[in-house]
Amino acid sequence: MRSREETRHDTVLLDVDGTLVDSTYHHALAWHRAFRRHDISLPMWRVHRSIGMGGDRLVGVLAGDDVEQRIGDELRSAWHEEYAKLADEVEPLPGAADLVRTLSRRFTVALGSSGKPEFTRQAVDLVGVRDDVAVVTTSEDAPSSKPAPDILEIALQKSGGRSAIVIGDSTFDVSSAARMGAPCVAIRTGGFGADELRDAGAVLVARGLPDLLDADWDELARMQPPPGASDEPPLP
Amino acid sequence: MRSREETRHDTVLLDVDGTLVDSTYHHALAWHRAFRRHDISLPMWRVHRSIGMGGDRLVGVLAGDDVEQRIGDELRSAWHEEYAKLADEVEPLPGAADLVRTLSRRFTVALGSSGKPEFTRQAVDLVGVRDDVAVVTTSEDAPSSKPAPDILEIALQKSGGRSAIVIGDSTFDVSSAARMGAPCVAIRTGGFGADELRDAGAVLVARGLPDLLDADWDELARMQPPPGASDEPPLP
Structure with missing residues:
Protein backbone atom coordinates (compact mmCIF):
# COMPACT_ATOMS: atom_id res chain seq x y z
CA MET A 1 0.00 0.00 0.00
CA SER A 23 -1.76 33.95 -27.66
CA THR A 24 -4.84 31.80 -28.42
CA TYR A 25 -6.64 34.42 -30.50
CA HIS A 26 -3.50 35.32 -32.42
CA HIS A 27 -2.99 31.64 -33.24
CA ALA A 28 -6.60 31.42 -34.40
CA LEU A 29 -6.20 34.41 -36.71
CA ALA A 30 -2.88 33.10 -38.04
CA TRP A 31 -4.44 29.72 -38.91
CA HIS A 32 -7.47 31.43 -40.45
CA ARG A 33 -5.16 33.52 -42.65
CA ALA A 34 -3.10 30.44 -43.55
CA PHE A 35 -6.21 28.55 -44.71
CA ARG A 36 -7.43 31.61 -46.64
CA ARG A 37 -4.14 31.74 -48.56
CA HIS A 38 -5.19 28.37 -49.93
CA ASP A 39 -8.81 29.44 -50.52
CA ILE A 40 -10.08 27.40 -47.57
CA SER A 41 -12.69 29.31 -45.63
CA LEU A 42 -13.40 28.15 -42.06
CA PRO A 43 -15.55 29.94 -39.46
CA MET A 44 -13.24 31.64 -36.94
CA TRP A 45 -14.99 30.07 -33.94
CA ARG A 46 -14.18 26.56 -35.18
CA VAL A 47 -10.54 27.52 -35.75
CA HIS A 48 -10.51 29.06 -32.26
CA ARG A 49 -11.86 25.88 -30.69
CA SER A 50 -9.09 23.82 -32.31
CA ILE A 51 -6.24 25.91 -30.85
CA GLY A 52 -4.49 23.81 -28.24
CA MET A 53 -4.04 20.70 -30.32
CA GLY A 54 -0.78 20.47 -32.26
CA GLY A 55 -0.45 21.89 -35.77
CA ASP A 56 0.33 18.37 -36.99
CA ARG A 57 -3.26 17.38 -36.15
CA LEU A 58 -5.18 20.63 -36.59
CA VAL A 59 -5.19 20.74 -40.39
CA GLY A 60 -6.70 17.28 -40.79
CA VAL A 61 -9.24 17.79 -38.01
CA LEU A 62 -10.45 21.15 -39.34
CA ALA A 63 -10.11 20.73 -43.09
CA GLY A 64 -10.06 16.98 -43.63
CA ASP A 65 -7.44 14.30 -44.30
CA ASP A 66 -7.40 15.11 -47.99
CA VAL A 67 -6.30 18.69 -47.34
CA GLU A 68 -3.74 17.45 -44.81
CA GLN A 69 -2.22 15.10 -47.34
CA ARG A 70 -2.29 17.60 -50.19
CA ILE A 71 -1.10 20.82 -48.51
CA GLY A 72 -0.66 20.14 -44.77
CA ASP A 73 2.97 21.27 -44.71
CA GLU A 74 2.26 24.35 -46.82
CA LEU A 75 -0.54 25.34 -44.42
CA ARG A 76 1.76 24.91 -41.40
CA SER A 77 4.39 27.01 -43.13
CA ALA A 78 1.80 29.71 -43.91
CA TRP A 79 0.58 29.62 -40.28
CA HIS A 80 4.19 30.05 -39.13
CA GLU A 81 4.64 33.16 -41.27
CA GLU A 82 1.31 34.62 -40.20
CA TYR A 83 1.86 33.96 -36.49
CA ALA A 84 5.38 35.44 -36.64
CA LYS A 85 3.75 38.70 -37.81
CA LEU A 86 1.39 38.71 -34.81
CA ALA A 87 3.70 37.31 -32.10
CA ASP A 88 4.94 40.73 -30.97
CA GLU A 89 1.40 41.57 -29.84
CA VAL A 90 1.25 38.62 -27.46
CA MET B 1 -58.63 36.41 -25.96
CA SER B 23 -16.50 39.38 -37.73
CA THR B 24 -16.50 38.71 -33.95
CA TYR B 25 -12.83 37.80 -33.70
CA HIS B 26 -11.77 40.72 -35.88
CA HIS B 27 -13.75 43.05 -33.63
CA ALA B 28 -12.06 41.53 -30.57
CA LEU B 29 -8.59 42.06 -32.03
CA ALA B 30 -9.45 45.60 -33.12
CA TRP B 31 -10.61 46.50 -29.59
CA HIS B 32 -7.57 44.82 -28.07
CA ARG B 33 -5.30 46.89 -30.33
CA ALA B 34 -7.26 50.04 -29.52
CA PHE B 35 -6.82 49.52 -25.77
CA ARG B 36 -3.12 48.72 -26.26
CA ARG B 37 -2.62 52.05 -28.05
CA HIS B 38 -3.57 53.61 -24.71
CA ASP B 39 -1.44 51.17 -22.67
CA ILE B 40 -4.49 49.28 -21.41
CA SER B 41 -3.87 45.56 -21.42
CA LEU B 42 -6.93 43.29 -21.31
CA PRO B 43 -6.98 39.50 -21.76
CA MET B 44 -8.29 38.71 -25.25
CA TRP B 45 -10.92 36.27 -23.98
CA ARG B 46 -12.59 39.01 -21.92
CA VAL B 47 -12.56 41.37 -24.91
CA HIS B 48 -14.01 38.54 -27.01
CA ARG B 49 -16.83 37.93 -24.52
CA SER B 50 -17.82 41.63 -24.64
CA ILE B 51 -18.26 41.71 -28.43
CA GLY B 52 -21.96 42.04 -29.16
CA MET B 53 -22.67 44.92 -26.83
CA GLY B 54 -22.36 48.38 -28.37
CA GLY B 55 -19.06 50.26 -28.39
CA ASP B 56 -20.73 52.97 -26.31
CA ARG B 57 -20.95 50.50 -23.41
CA LEU B 58 -17.99 48.21 -24.01
CA VAL B 59 -15.25 50.58 -22.87
CA GLY B 60 -16.81 51.24 -19.47
CA VAL B 61 -17.72 47.60 -18.89
CA LEU B 62 -14.25 46.29 -19.77
CA ALA B 63 -11.98 49.06 -18.56
CA GLY B 64 -14.08 50.96 -16.02
CA ASP B 65 -16.11 54.18 -15.95
CA ASP B 66 -13.00 56.25 -15.32
CA VAL B 67 -11.41 55.11 -18.59
CA GLU B 68 -14.72 55.67 -20.40
CA GLN B 69 -14.91 59.25 -19.16
CA ARG B 70 -11.26 59.99 -19.80
CA ILE B 71 -10.66 58.41 -23.22
CA GLY B 72 -13.85 56.59 -24.28
CA ASP B 73 -14.17 58.47 -27.56
CA GLU B 74 -10.48 58.10 -28.36
CA LEU B 75 -10.72 54.35 -27.79
CA ARG B 76 -13.75 54.09 -30.08
CA SER B 77 -11.91 56.08 -32.72
CA ALA B 78 -8.86 53.79 -32.37
CA TRP B 79 -11.13 50.72 -32.63
CA HIS B 80 -12.69 52.17 -35.79
CA GLU B 81 -9.26 52.57 -37.41
CA GLU B 82 -8.11 49.11 -36.34
CA TYR B 83 -11.31 47.38 -37.48
CA ALA B 84 -11.22 49.16 -40.84
CA LYS B 85 -7.80 47.54 -41.43
CA LEU B 86 -9.25 44.07 -40.72
CA ALA B 87 -12.71 44.42 -42.30
CA ASP B 88 -11.63 43.13 -45.71
CA GLU B 89 -10.87 39.75 -44.13
CA VAL B 90 -14.43 39.32 -42.88
Whole structure:
Protein backbone atom coordinates (compact mmCIF):
# COMPACT_ATOMS: atom_id res chain seq x y z
CA MET A 1 0.00 0.00 0.00
CA ARG A 2 1.33 3.42 -0.99
CA SER A 3 1.69 5.93 1.78
CA ARG A 4 -0.26 9.14 1.64
CA GLU A 5 2.90 11.03 0.67
CA GLU A 6 3.39 8.73 -2.31
CA THR A 7 -0.10 9.41 -3.68
CA ARG A 8 0.50 13.14 -3.62
CA HIS A 9 1.45 14.73 -6.96
CA ASP A 10 4.85 16.39 -6.65
CA THR A 11 4.87 18.30 -9.95
CA VAL A 12 2.77 20.96 -11.69
CA LEU A 13 2.89 20.93 -15.49
CA LEU A 14 1.77 24.16 -17.11
CA ASP A 15 0.67 24.74 -20.68
CA VAL A 16 2.17 27.89 -22.26
CA ASP A 17 -0.01 29.26 -25.11
CA GLY A 18 -3.30 30.60 -23.75
CA THR A 19 -2.26 29.68 -20.19
CA LEU A 20 0.88 31.76 -19.47
CA VAL A 21 0.66 34.04 -22.52
CA ASP A 22 -2.41 35.47 -24.24
CA SER A 23 -1.76 33.95 -27.66
CA THR A 24 -4.84 31.80 -28.42
CA TYR A 25 -6.64 34.42 -30.50
CA HIS A 26 -3.50 35.32 -32.42
CA HIS A 27 -2.99 31.64 -33.24
CA ALA A 28 -6.60 31.42 -34.40
CA LEU A 29 -6.20 34.41 -36.71
CA ALA A 30 -2.88 33.10 -38.04
CA TRP A 31 -4.44 29.72 -38.91
CA HIS A 32 -7.47 31.43 -40.45
CA ARG A 33 -5.16 33.52 -42.65
CA ALA A 34 -3.10 30.44 -43.55
CA PHE A 35 -6.21 28.55 -44.71
CA ARG A 36 -7.43 31.61 -46.64
CA ARG A 37 -4.14 31.74 -48.56
CA HIS A 38 -5.19 28.37 -49.93
CA ASP A 39 -8.81 29.44 -50.52
CA ILE A 40 -10.08 27.40 -47.57
CA SER A 41 -12.69 29.31 -45.63
CA LEU A 42 -13.40 28.15 -42.06
CA PRO A 43 -15.55 29.94 -39.46
CA MET A 44 -13.24 31.64 -36.94
CA TRP A 45 -14.99 30.07 -33.94
CA ARG A 46 -14.18 26.56 -35.18
CA VAL A 47 -10.54 27.52 -35.75
CA HIS A 48 -10.51 29.06 -32.26
CA ARG A 49 -11.86 25.88 -30.69
CA SER A 50 -9.09 23.82 -32.31
CA ILE A 51 -6.24 25.91 -30.85
CA GLY A 52 -4.49 23.81 -28.24
CA MET A 53 -4.04 20.70 -30.32
CA GLY A 54 -0.78 20.47 -32.26
CA GLY A 55 -0.45 21.89 -35.77
CA ASP A 56 0.33 18.37 -36.99
CA ARG A 57 -3.26 17.38 -36.15
CA LEU A 58 -5.18 20.63 -36.59
CA VAL A 59 -5.19 20.74 -40.39
CA GLY A 60 -6.70 17.28 -40.79
CA VAL A 61 -9.24 17.79 -38.01
CA LEU A 62 -10.45 21.15 -39.34
CA ALA A 63 -10.11 20.73 -43.09
CA GLY A 64 -10.06 16.98 -43.63
CA ASP A 65 -7.44 14.30 -44.30
CA ASP A 66 -7.40 15.11 -47.99
CA VAL A 67 -6.30 18.69 -47.34
CA GLU A 68 -3.74 17.45 -44.81
CA GLN A 69 -2.22 15.10 -47.34
CA ARG A 70 -2.29 17.60 -50.19
CA ILE A 71 -1.10 20.82 -48.51
CA GLY A 72 -0.66 20.14 -44.77
CA ASP A 73 2.97 21.27 -44.71
CA GLU A 74 2.26 24.35 -46.82
CA LEU A 75 -0.54 25.34 -44.42
CA ARG A 76 1.76 24.91 -41.40
CA SER A 77 4.39 27.01 -43.13
CA ALA A 78 1.80 29.71 -43.91
CA TRP A 79 0.58 29.62 -40.28
CA HIS A 80 4.19 30.05 -39.13
CA GLU A 81 4.64 33.16 -41.27
CA GLU A 82 1.31 34.62 -40.20
CA TYR A 83 1.86 33.96 -36.49
CA ALA A 84 5.38 35.44 -36.64
CA LYS A 85 3.75 38.70 -37.81
CA LEU A 86 1.39 38.71 -34.81
CA ALA A 87 3.70 37.31 -32.10
CA ASP A 88 4.94 40.73 -30.97
CA GLU A 89 1.40 41.57 -29.84
CA VAL A 90 1.25 38.62 -27.46
CA GLU A 91 1.35 39.57 -23.78
CA PRO A 92 1.74 37.58 -20.54
CA LEU A 93 -1.59 36.68 -18.96
CA PRO A 94 -2.29 38.39 -15.62
CA GLY A 95 -0.72 36.56 -12.70
CA ALA A 96 1.41 34.19 -14.80
CA ALA A 97 4.82 34.88 -13.22
CA ASP A 98 3.33 35.17 -9.74
CA LEU A 99 1.58 31.78 -9.92
CA VAL A 100 4.62 29.98 -11.35
CA ARG A 101 6.83 31.37 -8.57
CA THR A 102 4.30 30.58 -5.85
CA LEU A 103 3.80 27.01 -7.07
CA SER A 104 7.54 26.46 -7.44
CA ARG A 105 7.91 26.76 -3.65
CA ARG A 106 5.71 23.66 -3.13
CA PHE A 107 6.04 21.70 -6.38
CA THR A 108 8.46 21.04 -9.17
CA VAL A 109 7.12 23.21 -11.99
CA ALA A 110 7.58 22.27 -15.66
CA LEU A 111 6.21 23.73 -18.90
CA GLY A 112 4.76 21.52 -21.63
CA SER A 113 3.74 23.21 -24.89
CA SER A 114 2.51 21.88 -28.23
CA GLY A 115 4.02 25.00 -29.79
CA LYS A 116 7.09 25.60 -31.90
CA PRO A 117 10.27 25.94 -29.78
CA GLU A 118 11.01 29.48 -30.99
CA PHE A 119 7.55 30.78 -30.04
CA THR A 120 7.58 28.91 -26.73
CA ARG A 121 11.02 30.34 -25.85
CA GLN A 122 9.73 33.82 -26.74
CA ALA A 123 6.69 33.25 -24.48
CA VAL A 124 8.74 31.98 -21.53
CA ASP A 125 11.10 34.96 -21.81
CA LEU A 126 8.11 37.30 -21.95
CA VAL A 127 6.69 35.89 -18.72
CA GLY A 128 10.18 35.87 -17.21
CA VAL A 129 9.98 32.49 -15.45
CA ARG A 130 12.84 30.58 -17.07
CA ASP A 131 14.69 30.36 -13.74
CA ASP A 132 11.58 29.21 -11.88
CA VAL A 133 10.80 26.13 -13.95
CA ALA A 134 12.63 22.81 -14.02
CA VAL A 135 12.13 22.18 -17.73
CA VAL A 136 10.46 23.54 -20.87
CA THR A 137 9.18 20.90 -23.28
CA THR A 138 7.88 21.76 -26.78
CA SER A 139 6.60 20.01 -29.90
CA GLU A 140 10.20 19.27 -30.86
CA ASP A 141 10.68 17.00 -27.84
CA ALA A 142 7.70 14.71 -28.44
CA PRO A 143 6.57 12.52 -31.32
CA SER A 144 2.87 13.37 -30.95
CA SER A 145 1.21 16.66 -29.99
CA LYS A 146 -1.74 17.23 -27.64
CA PRO A 147 -4.19 15.66 -26.97
CA ALA A 148 -1.57 12.85 -27.00
CA PRO A 149 0.11 12.83 -23.58
CA ASP A 150 3.68 12.66 -24.98
CA ILE A 151 4.69 16.27 -24.33
CA LEU A 152 3.43 16.20 -20.75
CA GLU A 153 4.96 12.79 -20.09
CA ILE A 154 8.34 13.94 -21.34
CA ALA A 155 8.09 17.15 -19.31
CA LEU A 156 7.33 15.12 -16.17
CA GLN A 157 10.14 12.68 -16.89
CA LYS A 158 12.71 15.43 -17.59
CA SER A 159 11.69 17.31 -14.45
CA GLY A 160 12.35 14.20 -12.34
CA GLY A 161 8.81 14.26 -10.93
CA ARG A 162 6.70 11.25 -9.97
CA SER A 163 3.21 12.44 -10.90
CA ALA A 164 1.64 15.74 -11.83
CA ILE A 165 -1.24 18.16 -11.81
CA VAL A 166 -1.70 19.96 -15.13
CA ILE A 167 -2.81 23.58 -15.61
CA GLY A 168 -4.14 24.42 -19.06
CA ASP A 169 -6.75 26.43 -20.92
CA SER A 170 -8.10 24.06 -23.57
CA THR A 171 -10.06 20.82 -23.75
CA PHE A 172 -6.93 19.32 -25.33
CA ASP A 173 -4.91 20.06 -22.19
CA VAL A 174 -7.56 18.27 -20.13
CA SER A 175 -7.58 15.08 -22.21
CA SER A 176 -3.82 15.16 -22.70
CA ALA A 177 -3.43 15.27 -18.91
CA ALA A 178 -5.97 12.50 -18.33
CA ARG A 179 -4.14 10.19 -20.73
CA MET A 180 -1.16 10.24 -18.38
CA GLY A 181 -3.43 9.94 -15.34
CA ALA A 182 -3.11 13.60 -14.33
CA PRO A 183 -5.95 15.84 -13.14
CA CYS A 184 -6.26 19.13 -15.06
CA VAL A 185 -7.10 22.55 -13.65
CA ALA A 186 -8.48 24.68 -16.49
CA ILE A 187 -8.64 28.44 -16.85
CA ARG A 188 -10.95 30.41 -19.14
CA THR A 189 -8.19 32.44 -20.78
CA GLY A 190 -8.21 30.35 -23.96
CA GLY A 191 -11.81 31.39 -24.56
CA PHE A 192 -13.44 27.98 -24.06
CA GLY A 193 -16.76 28.00 -22.22
CA ALA A 194 -16.76 26.74 -18.62
CA ASP A 195 -19.02 23.84 -19.63
CA GLU A 196 -16.70 22.77 -22.42
CA LEU A 197 -13.80 22.54 -19.97
CA ARG A 198 -15.88 20.78 -17.28
CA ASP A 199 -17.38 18.37 -19.83
CA ALA A 200 -13.84 17.55 -20.99
CA GLY A 201 -13.04 16.53 -17.41
CA ALA A 202 -11.32 19.52 -15.78
CA VAL A 203 -11.27 19.01 -11.99
CA LEU A 204 -11.49 22.79 -11.46
CA VAL A 205 -12.38 25.65 -13.83
CA ALA A 206 -11.19 29.16 -12.93
CA ARG A 207 -11.35 32.54 -14.65
CA GLY A 208 -7.60 32.98 -14.64
CA LEU A 209 -4.27 32.32 -12.98
CA PRO A 210 -4.70 34.76 -10.06
CA ASP A 211 -7.72 32.71 -8.89
CA LEU A 212 -5.46 29.66 -8.58
CA LEU A 213 -3.34 31.30 -5.89
CA ASP A 214 -6.25 30.65 -3.51
CA ALA A 215 -7.00 27.11 -4.71
CA ASP A 216 -6.67 24.18 -2.29
CA TRP A 217 -3.45 22.72 -3.66
CA ASP A 218 -3.33 20.03 -0.98
CA GLU A 219 -6.62 18.71 -2.29
CA LEU A 220 -5.63 19.15 -5.95
CA ALA A 221 -2.39 17.29 -5.27
CA ARG A 222 -4.45 14.19 -4.34
CA MET A 223 -6.99 14.32 -7.18
CA GLN A 224 -7.34 11.97 -10.13
CA PRO A 225 -8.89 12.77 -13.53
CA PRO A 226 -12.57 11.75 -13.78
CA PRO A 227 -13.59 8.76 -15.95
CA GLY A 228 -13.84 9.68 -19.63
CA ALA A 229 -11.49 12.65 -19.40
CA SER A 230 -8.96 10.87 -21.61
CA ASP A 231 -11.41 10.68 -24.53
CA GLU A 232 -10.67 12.72 -27.62
CA PRO A 233 -12.39 16.08 -27.00
CA PRO A 234 -15.09 16.68 -29.63
CA LEU A 235 -14.69 19.81 -31.76
CA PRO A 236 -17.93 21.77 -31.41
CA MET B 1 -58.63 36.41 -25.96
CA ARG B 2 -56.09 36.64 -28.79
CA SER B 3 -56.47 34.10 -31.54
CA ARG B 4 -53.71 31.62 -32.19
CA GLU B 5 -52.71 33.55 -35.31
CA GLU B 6 -52.26 36.73 -33.27
CA THR B 7 -49.87 35.07 -30.82
CA ARG B 8 -47.62 33.92 -33.63
CA HIS B 9 -44.51 36.02 -34.25
CA ASP B 10 -44.60 37.39 -37.80
CA THR B 11 -41.03 38.74 -37.99
CA VAL B 12 -37.47 37.40 -37.65
CA LEU B 13 -34.86 39.92 -36.51
CA LEU B 14 -31.30 38.90 -37.29
CA ASP B 15 -28.12 40.24 -35.76
CA VAL B 16 -25.36 40.94 -38.32
CA ASP B 17 -21.83 40.80 -36.76
CA GLY B 18 -21.02 37.23 -35.75
CA THR B 19 -24.40 36.00 -37.01
CA LEU B 20 -24.42 36.75 -40.76
CA VAL B 21 -20.73 37.63 -41.11
CA ASP B 22 -17.71 36.15 -39.32
CA SER B 23 -16.50 39.38 -37.73
CA THR B 24 -16.50 38.71 -33.95
CA TYR B 25 -12.83 37.80 -33.70
CA HIS B 26 -11.77 40.72 -35.88
CA HIS B 27 -13.75 43.05 -33.63
CA ALA B 28 -12.06 41.53 -30.57
CA LEU B 29 -8.59 42.06 -32.03
CA ALA B 30 -9.45 45.60 -33.12
CA TRP B 31 -10.61 46.50 -29.59
CA HIS B 32 -7.57 44.82 -28.07
CA ARG B 33 -5.30 46.89 -30.33
CA ALA B 34 -7.26 50.04 -29.52
CA PHE B 35 -6.82 49.52 -25.77
CA ARG B 36 -3.12 48.72 -26.26
CA ARG B 37 -2.62 52.05 -28.05
CA HIS B 38 -3.57 53.61 -24.71
CA ASP B 39 -1.44 51.17 -22.67
CA ILE B 40 -4.49 49.28 -21.41
CA SER B 41 -3.87 45.56 -21.42
CA LEU B 42 -6.93 43.29 -21.31
CA PRO B 43 -6.98 39.50 -21.76
CA MET B 44 -8.29 38.71 -25.25
CA TRP B 45 -10.92 36.27 -23.98
CA ARG B 46 -12.59 39.01 -21.92
CA VAL B 47 -12.56 41.37 -24.91
CA HIS B 48 -14.01 38.54 -27.01
CA ARG B 49 -16.83 37.93 -24.52
CA SER B 50 -17.82 41.63 -24.64
CA ILE B 51 -18.26 41.71 -28.43
CA GLY B 52 -21.96 42.04 -29.16
CA MET B 53 -22.67 44.92 -26.83
CA GLY B 54 -22.36 48.38 -28.37
CA GLY B 55 -19.06 50.26 -28.39
CA ASP B 56 -20.73 52.97 -26.31
CA ARG B 57 -20.95 50.50 -23.41
CA LEU B 58 -17.99 48.21 -24.01
CA VAL B 59 -15.25 50.58 -22.87
CA GLY B 60 -16.81 51.24 -19.47
CA VAL B 61 -17.72 47.60 -18.89
CA LEU B 62 -14.25 46.29 -19.77
CA ALA B 63 -11.98 49.06 -18.56
CA GLY B 64 -14.08 50.96 -16.02
CA ASP B 65 -16.11 54.18 -15.95
CA ASP B 66 -13.00 56.25 -15.32
CA VAL B 67 -11.41 55.11 -18.59
CA GLU B 68 -14.72 55.67 -20.40
CA GLN B 69 -14.91 59.25 -19.16
CA ARG B 70 -11.26 59.99 -19.80
CA ILE B 71 -10.66 58.41 -23.22
CA GLY B 72 -13.85 56.59 -24.28
CA ASP B 73 -14.17 58.47 -27.56
CA GLU B 74 -10.48 58.10 -28.36
CA LEU B 75 -10.72 54.35 -27.79
CA ARG B 76 -13.75 54.09 -30.08
CA SER B 77 -11.91 56.08 -32.72
CA ALA B 78 -8.86 53.79 -32.37
CA TRP B 79 -11.13 50.72 -32.63
CA HIS B 80 -12.69 52.17 -35.79
CA GLU B 81 -9.26 52.57 -37.41
CA GLU B 82 -8.11 49.11 -36.34
CA TYR B 83 -11.31 47.38 -37.48
CA ALA B 84 -11.22 49.16 -40.84
CA LYS B 85 -7.80 47.54 -41.43
CA LEU B 86 -9.25 44.07 -40.72
CA ALA B 87 -12.71 44.42 -42.30
CA ASP B 88 -11.63 43.13 -45.71
CA GLU B 89 -10.87 39.75 -44.13
CA VAL B 90 -14.43 39.32 -42.88
CA GLU B 91 -16.41 36.67 -44.72
CA PRO B 92 -20.09 35.64 -44.76
CA LEU B 93 -20.87 32.83 -42.34
CA PRO B 94 -21.89 29.55 -44.00
CA GLY B 95 -25.59 29.45 -44.85
CA ALA B 96 -26.26 33.14 -44.17
CA ALA B 97 -27.84 34.08 -47.51
CA ASP B 98 -29.69 30.77 -47.74
CA LEU B 99 -31.29 31.11 -44.30
CA VAL B 100 -32.32 34.74 -44.82
CA ARG B 101 -33.98 33.85 -48.14
CA THR B 102 -35.70 30.78 -46.73
CA LEU B 103 -37.06 32.66 -43.71
CA SER B 104 -38.20 35.58 -45.87
CA ARG B 105 -40.78 33.28 -47.50
CA ARG B 106 -42.55 32.76 -44.14
CA PHE B 107 -41.64 35.85 -42.10
CA THR B 108 -40.79 39.49 -42.50
CA VAL B 109 -37.00 39.53 -42.05
CA ALA B 110 -35.19 42.55 -40.62
CA LEU B 111 -31.56 43.13 -39.57
CA GLY B 112 -30.68 44.81 -36.28
CA SER B 113 -27.00 45.55 -35.61
CA SER B 114 -25.19 47.41 -32.84
CA GLY B 115 -22.49 48.11 -35.40
CA LYS B 116 -21.46 51.24 -37.27
CA PRO B 117 -23.62 51.84 -40.39
CA GLU B 118 -20.65 51.65 -42.79
CA PHE B 119 -19.51 48.26 -41.50
CA THR B 120 -23.07 46.92 -41.36
CA ARG B 121 -23.69 48.04 -44.97
CA GLN B 122 -20.44 46.37 -46.00
CA ALA B 123 -21.54 43.16 -44.22
CA VAL B 124 -25.02 43.12 -45.78
CA ASP B 125 -23.54 43.65 -49.25
CA LEU B 126 -21.07 40.83 -48.59
CA VAL B 127 -23.87 38.40 -47.72
CA GLY B 128 -25.93 39.71 -50.64
CA VAL B 129 -29.31 39.86 -48.91
CA ARG B 130 -30.22 43.54 -49.18
CA ASP B 131 -33.23 42.71 -51.39
CA ASP B 132 -34.41 39.94 -49.06
CA VAL B 133 -34.77 42.01 -45.89
CA ALA B 134 -37.40 44.60 -45.03
CA VAL B 135 -35.07 46.89 -43.11
CA VAL B 136 -31.48 47.25 -41.81
CA THR B 137 -31.15 49.02 -38.46
CA THR B 138 -27.78 50.04 -37.00
CA SER B 139 -26.37 51.91 -34.00
CA GLU B 140 -27.20 55.18 -35.76
CA ASP B 141 -30.93 54.49 -35.59
CA ALA B 142 -31.17 53.84 -31.85
CA PRO B 143 -30.29 55.83 -28.74
CA SER B 144 -28.92 52.81 -26.81
CA SER B 145 -27.02 49.79 -28.05
CA LYS B 146 -27.47 46.11 -27.09
CA PRO B 147 -28.28 44.73 -24.58
CA ALA B 148 -30.82 47.60 -24.59
CA PRO B 149 -33.70 46.54 -26.85
CA ASP B 150 -33.84 49.83 -28.80
CA ILE B 151 -32.21 48.63 -32.03
CA LEU B 152 -34.41 45.52 -32.23
CA GLU B 153 -37.55 47.48 -31.34
CA ILE B 154 -36.86 50.04 -34.05
CA ALA B 155 -36.10 47.29 -36.56
CA LEU B 156 -39.44 45.60 -35.72
CA GLN B 157 -41.32 48.89 -35.92
CA LYS B 158 -39.75 49.90 -39.25
CA SER B 159 -40.43 46.47 -40.72
CA GLY B 160 -44.13 46.79 -39.89
CA GLY B 161 -44.09 43.57 -37.88
CA ARG B 162 -46.16 42.79 -34.78
CA SER B 163 -43.75 40.62 -32.79
CA ALA B 164 -40.48 38.85 -33.50
CA ILE B 165 -38.12 35.97 -33.02
CA VAL B 166 -34.47 37.08 -32.80
CA ILE B 167 -31.46 35.19 -34.19
CA GLY B 168 -28.10 36.18 -32.69
CA ASP B 169 -24.77 34.83 -31.56
CA SER B 170 -24.07 36.60 -28.25
CA THR B 171 -25.53 36.75 -24.76
CA PHE B 172 -26.27 40.42 -25.50
CA ASP B 173 -28.54 39.44 -28.37
CA VAL B 174 -30.42 37.10 -26.03
CA SER B 175 -31.05 39.71 -23.33
CA SER B 176 -31.69 42.45 -25.86
CA ALA B 177 -34.40 40.25 -27.39
CA ALA B 178 -35.90 39.33 -24.02
CA ARG B 179 -36.25 43.01 -23.08
CA MET B 180 -38.70 43.42 -25.96
CA GLY B 181 -40.40 40.12 -25.13
CA ALA B 182 -38.80 38.21 -28.00
CA PRO B 183 -37.36 34.68 -27.82
CA CYS B 184 -33.79 34.37 -29.10
CA VAL B 185 -32.29 31.55 -31.12
CA ALA B 186 -28.53 31.59 -30.62
CA ILE B 187 -25.76 30.20 -32.80
CA ARG B 188 -22.22 29.33 -31.71
CA THR B 189 -20.51 31.39 -34.44
CA GLY B 190 -19.64 34.24 -32.08
CA GLY B 191 -17.53 31.84 -30.02
CA PHE B 192 -19.65 31.83 -26.85
CA GLY B 193 -20.01 28.47 -25.12
CA ALA B 194 -23.36 26.69 -25.45
CA ASP B 195 -23.93 27.01 -21.69
CA GLU B 196 -23.31 30.76 -21.76
CA LEU B 197 -26.00 31.19 -24.42
CA ARG B 198 -28.46 28.81 -22.70
CA ASP B 199 -27.83 30.44 -19.30
CA ALA B 200 -28.53 33.83 -20.88
CA GLY B 201 -31.95 32.47 -21.94
CA ALA B 202 -31.60 31.35 -25.55
CA VAL B 203 -34.62 29.18 -26.47
CA LEU B 204 -32.47 27.17 -28.89
CA VAL B 205 -28.68 26.94 -29.34
CA ALA B 206 -27.34 25.73 -32.70
CA ARG B 207 -23.89 25.35 -34.21
CA GLY B 208 -24.64 27.62 -37.12
CA LEU B 209 -27.17 29.01 -39.56
CA PRO B 210 -27.50 25.88 -41.74
CA ASP B 211 -28.83 23.98 -38.69
CA LEU B 212 -31.66 26.51 -38.41
CA LEU B 213 -33.06 25.50 -41.80
CA ASP B 214 -34.36 22.35 -40.11
CA ALA B 215 -35.61 24.05 -36.93
CA ASP B 216 -39.33 23.91 -36.07
CA TRP B 217 -40.22 27.49 -36.97
CA ASP B 218 -43.91 26.94 -36.18
CA GLU B 219 -42.93 26.15 -32.60
CA LEU B 220 -40.33 28.95 -32.41
CA ALA B 221 -42.94 31.39 -33.71
CA ARG B 222 -45.06 30.71 -30.62
CA MET B 223 -42.27 30.81 -28.00
CA GLN B 224 -41.61 33.40 -25.33
CA PRO B 225 -38.28 34.25 -23.68
CA PRO B 226 -37.74 32.40 -20.36
CA PRO B 227 -37.89 34.32 -17.04
CA GLY B 228 -34.65 36.15 -16.30
CA ALA B 229 -33.51 36.34 -19.92
CA SER B 230 -33.83 40.12 -19.86
CA ASP B 231 -31.23 40.45 -17.10
CA GLU B 232 -27.92 42.09 -17.94
CA PRO B 233 -25.68 39.20 -19.07
CA PRO B 234 -22.69 38.88 -16.73
CA LEU B 235 -19.26 39.23 -18.33
CA PRO B 236 -17.35 36.08 -17.44
